[in-house]
Amino acid sequence: MKPEEKKPGWKSLPMGAAVLEPGSSLKYKTGDWRAFRPVVDKGKCVNCLLCWIYCPDSAIVRGEKCVEVNYDYCKGCGICAAECPTKPKAITMVEEQK
Amino acid sequence: MTIVGMTGDEAVAFAVKQSKVDIVAAYPITPQTIMVERFSKYVADGEVQTEYVCVESEHSALSACVGASLTGARVFTATASQGLALMHEMLYIASGLRCPIVMGVANRALSAPINIHGDHSDMMGSRDSGWVQIYVENAQEAYDWTIQAFKLAEDGEVQLPVSVNLDGFILSHLLEGVDVLEDEAVSRFLQLRKPLFTIDPDKPITVGALCLPDYYFEFKRQQVEAMQNVPRVLGSVNKEYGSITGRDYGVLETFGMEDAEAAILCLGSTAGTARTVARKLREQGKKVGVIKLWLYRPFPTGDIIAASKRLKALAVLDKAVSFGAPYGALCSDVVSALHTQLERPQVFNVVYGLGGRDIEPSDVEFVFEEALRTSETGVVKEPVVFLGVRE
Amino acid sequence: MVTLKELSTEELFASGHRLCAGCGEGIINRMTLKALRGPTVIVAATGCNEVASTIYPYTSWCLPWVHVAFENAAAVASGIEAAYKAMARRGAWDEHVDVIAMAGDGGTYDIGIQALSGALERGHDFLYICVDNEAYMNTGIQRSGATPRGADTTTSPAGSAIPGKPEWKKDLIGICAAHGIEYVATASPAYWNDYITKVRKGIEVNGPAVIDVLSPCPLGWRHDSALSIQLVRLAVETRYFPVYEVEKGKYKLNFTVPKPKPVEEFLKAQGRFAHLFKPEYRKDVIDDIQANVDANWNRIQKLCTQN
Numbered sequence: 001m002k003p004e005e006k007k008p009g010w011k012s013l014p015m016g017a018a019v020l021e022p023g024s025s026l027k028y029k030t031g032d033w034r035a036f037r038p039v040v041d042k043g044k045c046v047n048c049l050l051c052w053i054y055c056p057d058s059a060i061v062r063g064e065k066c067v068e069v070n071y072d073y074c075k076g077c078g079i080c081a082a083e084c085p086t087k088p089k090a091i092t093m094v095e096e097q098k
Numbered sequence: 099m100t101i102v103g104m105t106g107d108e109a110v111a112f113a114v115k116q117s118k119v120d121i122v123a124a125y126p127i128t129p130q131t132i133m134v135e136r137f138s139k140y141v142a143d144g145e146v147q148t149e150y151v152c153v154e155s156e157h158s159a160l161s162a163c164v165g166a167s168l169t170g171a172r173v174f175t176a177t178a179s180q181g182l183a184l185m186h187e188m189l190y191i192a193s194g195l196r197c198p199i200v201m202g203v204a205n206r207a208l209s210a211p212i213n214i215h216g217d218h219s220d221m222m223g224s225r226d227s228g229w230v231q232i233y234v235e236n237a238q239e240a241y242d243w244t245i246q247a248f249k250l251a252e253d254g255e256v257q258l259p260v261s262v263n264l265d266g267f268i269l270s271h272l273l274e275g276v277d278v279l280e281d282e283a284v285s286r287f288l289q290l291r292k293p294l295f296t297i298d299p300d301k302p303i304t305v306g307a308l309c310l311p312d313y314y315f316e317f318k319r320q321q322v323e324a325m326q327n328v329p330r331v332l333g334s335v336n337k338e339y340g341s342i343t344g345r346d347y348g349v350l351e352t353f354g355m356e357d358a359e360a361a362i363l364c365l366g367s368t369a370g371t372a373r374t375v376a377r378k379l380r381e382q383g384k385k386v387g388v389i390k391l392w393l394y395r396p397f398p399t400g401d402i403i404a405a406s407k408r409l410k411a412l413a414v415l416d417k418a419v420s421f422g423a424p425y426g427a428l429c430s431d432v433v434s435a436l437h438t439q440l441e442r443p444q445v446f447n448v449v450y451g452l453g454g455r456d457i458e459p460s461d462v463e464f465v466f467e468e469a470l471r472t473s474e475t476g477v478v479k480e481p482v483v484f485l486g487v488r489e
Numbered sequence: 490m491v492t493l494k495e496l497s498t499e500e501l502f503a504s505g506h507r508l509c510a511g512c513g514e515g516i517i518n519r520m521t522l523k524a525l526r527g528p529t530v531i532v533a534a535t536g537c538n539e540v541a542s543t544i545y546p547y548t549s550w551c552l553p554w555v556h557v558a559f560e561n562a563a564a565v566a567s568g569i570e571a572a573y574k575a576m577a578r579r580g581a582w583d584e585h586v587d588v589i590a591m592a593g594d595g596g597t598y599d600i601g602i603q604a605l606s607g608a609l610e611r612g613h614d615f616l617y618i619c620v621d622n623e624a625y626m627n628t629g630i631q632r633s634g635a636t637p638r639g640a641d642t643t644t645s646p647a648g649s650a651i652p653g654k655p656e657w658k659k660d661l662i663g664i665c666a667a668h669g670i671e672y673v674a675t676a677s678p679a680y681w682n683d684y685i686t687k688v689r690k691g692i693e694v695n696g697p698a699v700i701d702v703l704s705p706c707p708l709g710w711r712h713d714s715a716l717s718i719q720l721v722r723l724a725v726e727t728r729y730f731p732v733y734e735v736e737k738g739k740y741k742l743n744f745t746v747p748k749p750k751p752v753e754e755f756l757k758a759q760g761r762f763a764h765l766f767k768p769e770y771r772k773d774v775i776d777d778i779q780a781n782v783d784a785n786w787n788r789i790q791k792l793c794t795q796n
Binding site: 017019021022023024025026027028029030033048049050052053054055056057058059062070072073075076077078079081082083093 | 493494496498500502503504505506507508509510511512513514515516519520542543545546547548549550551552678681707713714715716717718719
Binding site: 007008009010013014015016017018019020022 | 194195196257294295302303304305306307309312313315316317319320323
């Protein structure tokens with residue numbers, strides 16, 4: 001049986017399994033789920049924000065002129081690239097380097 | 099002193115009214131119906147500020163109560179039998195989410211076969227759910243314990259739901275004179291609820307998270323601790339209530355135990371019958387006594403050990419059957435409590451009253467005689483006796 | 490209607506949740522939370538959304554969020570709504586709090602239908618959003634009352650004798666509209682403006698409102714995660730999933746889809762319908778599905794003209 005050393009015990013945990021810190025999942029980086037990463041071509045991006053609204057992980061960040069990808073959380077689903085309306089696309093999916 | 103004629107159900111409804119409950123979400127089921135009907139009338143006549151939610155099932159009743167309780171509101175519901183069984187998963191959830199809900203249960207037999215009369219099978223089936231369980235003997239106790247239940251449940255060291263159990267029909271529909279407090283006295287005793295955590299938009303929290311094997315155990319241990327705090331908190335609640343009403347409560351009540359050699363231990367209204375018979379037998383010189391538990395969960399192990407110190411035989415009356423178990427639920431708990439003691443009484447179980455089958459003074463006398471015989475011989479003839487069933 | 494630039498950049502549904510890559514529920518959560526007008530409480534039913542976003546000690550939610558059980562989101566929401574009302578009445582609460590219940594199709598169409606019906610009948614002021622991925626996805630893709638005809642799920646498998654689910658999808662909108670509530674609607678996250686507008690409309694209704702929003706599931710529907718939005722756009726373009734509103738009993742199609750694509754295009758794009766194409770082309774089932782899509786569309790159109 002593995003002793004749960006580093007995790008808090010019942011005496012110090014808040015009552016009833018309530019999570020008191022909103023958005024604490026930000027501590028859990030899902031970026032390592034990726035097999036492909038989206039790459040934004042800033043020259044082609046028209047800042048339409050469709051990739052931003054369609055991202056399931058809030059991993060597209062709005063900027064002044066164009067969007068950026070937050071690679072800490074991006075799971076590489078590819079929706080942003082698929083929905084990008086510019087021709088040619090401003091976002092392309094590139095294989096993740098090991 | 100204000101004596102009002104009330105049934106057990108009415109007494110609970112009146113206590114809830116005085117306790118300034120914010121939400122009542124309940125579904126009708128015999129023999130609890132009078133509780134919800136009486137309360138609906140209070141709402142319709144503007145006598146309470148309570149928001150009454152006429153839910154479409156008992157499961158939804160407790161679900162709505164959990165939601166309401168998490169906002170910090172004071173919450174009450176009531177049910178019986180099948181309704182309690184239907185909300186079974188929610189009982190565990192209410193306790194796990196530490197909601198200090200108070201529930202009145204007019205104990206009634208569980209189907210099948212369907213039966214609307216009183217026995218304890220409904221709440222016995224939920225004894226592991228993490229609810230504090232109190233059993234009352236009459237309408238006065240139903241009134242007094244409902245008010246005290248809110249204070250007990252909402253205490254920072256408890257934060258557990260509490261059920262106040264009254265025998266279906268025998269107590270729920272029994273009319274007696276109940277000595278009630280003034281509204282202000284109840285308000286002073288109870289005060290507003292001070293919740294420990296709520297779903298407040300200004301302080302957003304997440305309630306009901308998924309706890310994987312690395313966390314679940316710790317939260318259950320917290321509930322165990324809370325249960326263990328109950329007797330101590332109950333003591334101070336009882337003391338304060340006693341100072342206002344002159345009525346003293348505790349975890350159990352005894353009669354004749356100062357010199358009893360044989361005794362009956364039971365819950366609820368049967369204790370009244372047992373006491374009457376014991377009084378008659380004691381006048382004949384027989385050394386008998388009665389132990390009546392108010393508190394069933396958490397089980398008052400220490401108090402039962404203390405009460406049975408000089409006993410030679412103890413008949414534990416179960417108004418429910420636990421199929422396949424060595425004893426009924428109450429007797430199993432008593433036997434477990436006593437097993438650590440080198441000197442302990444011979445215990446036997448009497449299963450009675452199922453489906454509202456009446457227990458008469460002559461039946462109780464039979465049990466006392468059996469207990470006395472056991473105390474003399476030191477031998478239990480039959481570990482489980484089914485009293486009142488036709489062979 | 491809003492523009493994307495007008496929408497808040499605040500992410501009340503934070504990153505770091507464990508929803509699958511390309512999950513429609515993540516997209517729907519974000520869109521929903523862009524439509525809020527003030528203090529809001531989310532009540533969630535058990536499901537992918539709940540499980541993946543609140544693994545203790547993490548939570549992705551930056552607003553009050555409660556999960557109680559699978560079938561009772563509407564009942565819990567009822568209790569919360571009533572409690573705020575009661576506490577406001579005694580002066581213990583002074584701001585209006587919007588209550589939004591979010592449940593999957595399992596927790597709505599099937600096990601949750603009773604609680605939903607009760608809450609609608611009692612008229613609680615809340616918005617109920619059914620995040621509809623057309624099966625019990627969290628437990629491993631089992632069929633629900635929302636699963637379409639012909640879909641392969643683990644409890645309605647495409648076998649040699651039966652080609653997927655024999656029954657049709659339940660008409661949730663009809664059921665909810667029959668309660669006489671002020672607002673019921675369907676939506677597809679591909680049409681973000683329509684959906685966000687509807688969420689806001691539902692919140693603003695004084696009473697119950699229900700939205701059934703189609704949620705793509707790359708794992709359960711078996712498609713490339715990148716195609717999530719394309720698929721729920723195609724669902725609308727084929728009239729498979731009509732997007733309409735019922736406002737005070739009046740039906741209105743939000744997208745009239747004048748030149749519908751054949752439903753076969755929608756079916757062909759997903760693995761859950763693959764057995765209708767290989768090894769044998771099941772024209773019988775596909776025609777049946779097309780006929781049902783047409784009949785359903787006609788039914789809704791007729792209801793629109795009956796206003």
